Amino acid sequence: xxxxxxxxPTMPLADQEKTWTDEIGHPARxxxxxxACHVYVWYSSDRMANLRIYLPEEQRxxxxxxxxxxxxxxxxxxxxxxxxxx
Numbered sequence: 704x705x706x707x708x709x710x711x712p713t714m715p716l717a718d719q720e721k722t723w724t725d726e727i728g729h730p731a732r733x734x735x736x737x738x739a740c741h742v743y744v745w746y747s748s749d750r751m752a753n754l755r756i757y758l759p760e761e762q763r764x765x766x767x768x769x770x771x772x773x774x775x776x777x778x779x780x781x782x783x784x785x786x787x788x789x
């Protein structure tokens with residue numbers, strides 16, 4: 704798992720990933736990519752968190768796991784609940 708905080712290049716579209724936005728409480732997007740679940744959460748135009756949850760090493764190259772983000776929801780919600788957004 705890897706978490707970074709950054710200045711976002713753009714804000715998400717209003718209808719983008721409504722399920723993730725409702726669950727996390729901030730505009731959010733989650734996408735499986737390259738053996739990982741990439742989660743982007745925008746707090747404002749100048750703050751964004753990027754969380755990456757990786758498959759085990761032996762599964763990364765041979766698998767595009769589209770269910771990884773959905774299975775990781777409980778962990779993702781716990782991580783973003785602990786970020787001091789203020």
